[in-house]
Amino acid sequence: MKNALIKDTLREIKRAPGRFLSVFLIVALGCGFFSGIKATMPDMVGTAANYFEELRLMDMRFISTIGVRSSDVEAVKEADNVRGAHAAYSKDVFYLHDDQTLVLKCISFNSSLDDDSPNLMNKINVIEGRMPSAPGECAVEVKISSPDTFRLGEMLTFTDPDDTKRLTDTLENDTFKIVGIVTSPLYIGYERDPTDVGSGTIVSNVFLREEEFITNYYTEMFVDLEGLDEKDPFSEDYRKSVEVQGAAAEKAFRESVMQRYEKLKGDADEKIAAAEATAETLEKIIDMPQDELKSTYIEYRRKAEAAKQVYEDEQAKGRNALLERSAMLKTEKALKAVGELILDGDDENGKAHTEYRAQLEQAYKDINDAREQTGSVGEPEFYCYDRFKASKDYSSFEGDSRKIDSISRVFPVFFVLVAALVCLTTMSRIVEEQRSTIGVYKALGYTEGEILSRYMLYSAAAAVSGSVIGSAAGMKIFPHMIYSGYKMLYNIPKLSAPIHPMYMLMCCIVSVICVCGVTVFSCRRELAEHPGSLMRPRSPVAGRRVFLERIGPVWNRLSFMGKVTTRNMLRSKRRAFMTLAGVAGCTALIITGFGLKNSIGSVIDKQFGQIYLYDGMAVLNRRCGYDDIEAALSGREEIEVYSQAVLNEITAHTDKGQYTADICVFDRPEKLESFIVLSDAENGSRLTLDESGIIITEKLAKLLALHEGDDLELTDSEGKTVSVKVTGISENYALHYVFMLPGTYEEKFGEKAQNNVAFIDLKKGSEREAFRQGLIKDERFYGLSYQEDQSSGVKNNLDSMDAVIAVLIVSAGLLAVVVLYDLASINITERKREIATVKVLGFFDRETDDYILRENMLSACAGLLLGLPLGRVLHYFVTVTAEVDMMMFDRTLDGMSCLLGVLMTAGFTLAVNIVLHFTLKKVDMIGSLKSVE
Structure with a gap:
């Protein structure tokens, strides 16, 4: 009997395939969309994670303002939780292409490291060609902004951005042949590191052998930490693990660099003191008799040559920051002049004597300048980044994948609900149409359970096949469709889109419950009737007046078809x-x-057209004074209005959580409205800063559940926490900001705000690129970014x-x-x-x-x-x-x-x-x- 029911079910599917197909399609479409959207985020993250693991992307990146030496690398390797570390050279260069000067970044790679070496990180992925193996060879990235000359076999000639220097002082060659087209896990998108030369924008990266670099200090260090292989590289757990496990490496790096700095500073002071002593001795020598001069010249000449050699050795080690002007070199020139005086035997020549004394006085001046510059050089600055901070592309990719995950929490669910609603209707109608068949089964002696199983088999077949096939197709189609849009932004390899059994199982369970549930309900209702009544059509619903018929003026004006349609719809x-x-x-x-x-x-449009009104933001050299910056900005004819400001990263927190934000303190608060519009998030009215509190942006307020009048705790980079009253919530769409007056900042943090940026609005018609290049060449500015x-x-x-x-x-x-x-x-x-x-x-x-x-x-x-x-x-x-x-x-x-x-x-x-x-x-x-x- 059961076999007969199964055969009859299969015949029913074959007899009316459209009906079965309609249920199948609705289930497949709903499940395919749900599972496909839900699978996109893990597929993208999984593909990126495999890519980073294969190419061994670093966990941390260290930079200092006095460079990185081998001793620093060894110190970090000895720190706890460090698996490996290596340093790299880099050099920004100019490349002339179609009469346009482009900025490229030359980066070293170490070809001597084996694949099994724990110190090998950031492996370069070769797309075409090979990696450089001989002098004068290079590998390049190719992206949208890359020059069309970036092809295999092309020759590239670079120049130093500093017109007073030759590139061959830093690199062995200035002309390179392209032998490879590559990508790097450090740069998965189209954002590149900032630069303080040329246009301020690096167009592309060029990879050279480590042996091509002549300099004795590295630019940066990369660190690989232990125990992170099994963690999702985009998760908060991974981020916190890097912060905790990398603390020892960061401490070792800071201590090593500081020890080197103290030694360099001490050596510089010693050399300046020695130069000063030599100058004093020379002053005495100039006035010595001729015979005595000849006896002492040889000894002091030897000492001067030795001192000069020491200086040149130190200068080659990258000590320009401490000995930018060489007092020793000037002193040696004075000694040479004295030697000429001795050899000429012209100690009676007053003119020569005056000339040499003038040179000696210049040597004294240079010694004093060197001492002042050595004293003004502050302690080195450190930059320790994890992956999220070291690469904008990395954090952007993580943010993009999370956006998709956020959408998948709501949209597909509503989608499935609509599909389920229609599916319920379809199955209930199918069962109602089968009234006579159900009656025949009951008349033939089939039990209610057997009859029910017949329709359960029908509905389950549609639900299971639709959910399985739909989910499988959705997980293969939708992630690739979505990822195709992201391929324009990221150079991560082809998407890996496996089948996720959990999503398929979820879809299958929900589909079976919905479809089979309504089948059981409908069948139970029909099975309650007698076989005889089931084999006859259901009696039509008794006709009755609709409510429109009671509204005469309306009903009487309806046509016949209109009245029929109204009755049918309401019936x-x-x-x-x-x-x-x-x-x-x-x-x-x-x-x-x-x-x-x-x-x-x-x-x-709203953020950069209605809220941000400034043209550009310049990054200031914090070693330069306020007046120095003011003089530089006021002297620029292209500037319409400007204001120095503080823009620092802080942590804002309440009992609802904590988030990173930028605190913005304008040096001239009256000019704030010229650059940033602060309008109330609720009614759009203008907000005004006052000494009573701060204004925060809307998204930050929503995340921390803050309202006007609430207190917000702020923690700066040094760990100091203050509590401030929120006096306004401003409309804003990108990033989080906290706006504060200088007086409030000084009162709360106990110190004056140290300006580090300048907001600039240019006059109409100004040559923006020329202005940027001119500003970058000024040592008082580190860079300029336009809106x-x-x-x-x-x-x-x-x-x-x-x-x-x-x-x-x-x-x-x-x-x-x-x-x-x-x-x-x-x-x-x-x-x-x-x-x-x-x-x-x-x-x-x-x-x-x-x-x-x-x-x-x-x-x-x-x-x-x-x-x-x-x-x-x-x-x-x-x-x-x-x-x-x-x-x-x-x-x-x-x-x-x-x-x-x-x-x-x-x-x-x-x-x-x-x-x-x-x-x-x-x-x-x-x-x-x-x-x-």
Whole structure:
């Protein structure tokens, strides 16, 4: 008997494949979308993690302002939790291409390290060609901004950015042949390290053998820590582990560099003292008699030569920061002059005597200058970064993957709910259509459990096959579609998209519960009846007046078809409701997709067009005084208005959590509105800073659940924590800021704010690139970034979301088509006898279409209207969920997104009606009117 039920189930699928296929497609589409979007984030992170593990990306990066020596590397290797460490050289160079001077960065690689060496990190990935193995060879990156001469076999000639120096003083060669096209795990995107030469932007990196560099000190050090291999490299757990386990390495690096600094400073002081002593001796020698001069000249000449050699050795070791001007060299010149005086025997020559004494006085002046410069040189600065801080691309990739994960928490769930709703309707209708078959089974003696198992098998087959196939296809298709958008930003290899059994199992369980659950419910209701009543059609619903009939002026003005349509819609409320709900859900999904695109895209216009008003921000040399910077800025004719300011990283925290923010203190608060607009996040009114507290940005306030009047604790880089009152919350979309007056800063932190940036607004028509290059050449500035540089980086980051949004919109559109077609097909199937009747009564095809499809159109129109407020709610929910900690999207739903969502759904409805026109034409009048008795 069971075999007969199974055979009959298979025959039913074969007899009406469209019905089975409709359930299968709805389940497959819902599960495929859900599992595909959910799998995208782990697939992207997993692909990147494997890439970084294969190329052994460093865990930490150390830099100091006096360079890195081999002794520093050895000291770090001895620290706890350090698996390996190595240092690298780098040099920024100029490359002339098409009459344009580009800045390239030459980076060393150590070819002598074996693959098994713990000190090998940041392995270079060869795309084409090979790595350099001989002098004069190089490997280059190729990206969008790279020159078209970056091809295998091309020759590149570089020059030193300093016109007074030759590049061959730093590199063995200045011309290199390209032998390889490569990528580096240090640079997975299109952001490169900042530079203080040329345009301030590095176009591309060039990799050279370590032997090509002549300098005796390294630029940076990379560290690989133990015990982190099993951790997700983008997780908070990994970040905290690096911070804890890398503390010993950071301490060892700082101590080693400080010891070297103290030694260098001590040696410099000794050399200056020796030069001063020599100058004093020379002063005595000049006035000595001729015979005595000859006896002492040889001895002092020997000492001077030795001192000069020591100086030159020290200078070669990178001690220019301490001995920028050589008092020793000037003193030696004076000694040479005295020697000439002795050899000439012209001690009576007053003119020569005056000339040599002038040279000696100049030597004294140079000694004093050297002493002042040595005293003004502060302690070295240290920069210790983890992966997130060392590479903007790394942190950007992590942020992008988390955006997708955020969207996958809401949008696919709502998507699945809409699909499940339609699927429930479809299965209940299928069971109702099988009333007579259920009656026959009961009459033949089948038990209720056996009959139920027949329909359970049918529904389970559709649910399981749809969920498995849909999930598998979704996890292979959607991640690749989304990742294709990110490939434009990152040079990570081909995406690895495995099947995630957990997501497939989740989809399968939910699908079986939904589809089989409604099957059980529907069958139980039918099985409660007697076999005889089941084998007869269900009695039609008793006709009754609809409420519109009681409104005479309205009802009397309706045409016949209008009255029929109204009665049919209100008579079958469930059918109308399901169409209404399906269309409303699909409309809401499409509106949300378009709205999300606009919410993300408008961030650029609002942040960099309405909030940020300044043209550029210059980074100041903090060793230069306030007046020095003021003189430099006021002397620039291109500048319309400027203001020095503090822009430092701090930690803002409450009992809700802690987040990193930038504290901004303008030296001239009255000029703040010229550069940054502070407007109330709620009503848009202008905010004013005062001594009573601070203004924070909106996203930070929401994360920490802060309101005006609340207290916020701030911790600076030195660990000092202060509590400040929040007096305003400002509209802002990118990053977190805390705005404070100089007086408030001094009161809270106990010291004056030390300016480190200058906000600049240029006059109209100014040559921006010429101004940047001129400012960079000034030693009082480290660099200048224009607002468009910042906005382009944010725009590239946000543009990567276009692929995600496109997938959302297309998927919502497909769901709308499937839902509309499925609901309309069920409507036609249920009313075949009614359709056949009106055809027999003489209705033409167009009139039959109006009779049936007009209900669909009216239900769809009502669904469109309901979808607008539903889309607004869903858009807000998805937008808030999709935001990352450092970014806030525009949460306002624009009218164009609503219009596009309505038009698309209306277009799908019309397309479905056109297809159903041919289905209505095929309805057999005679066959459909046959009695089932």
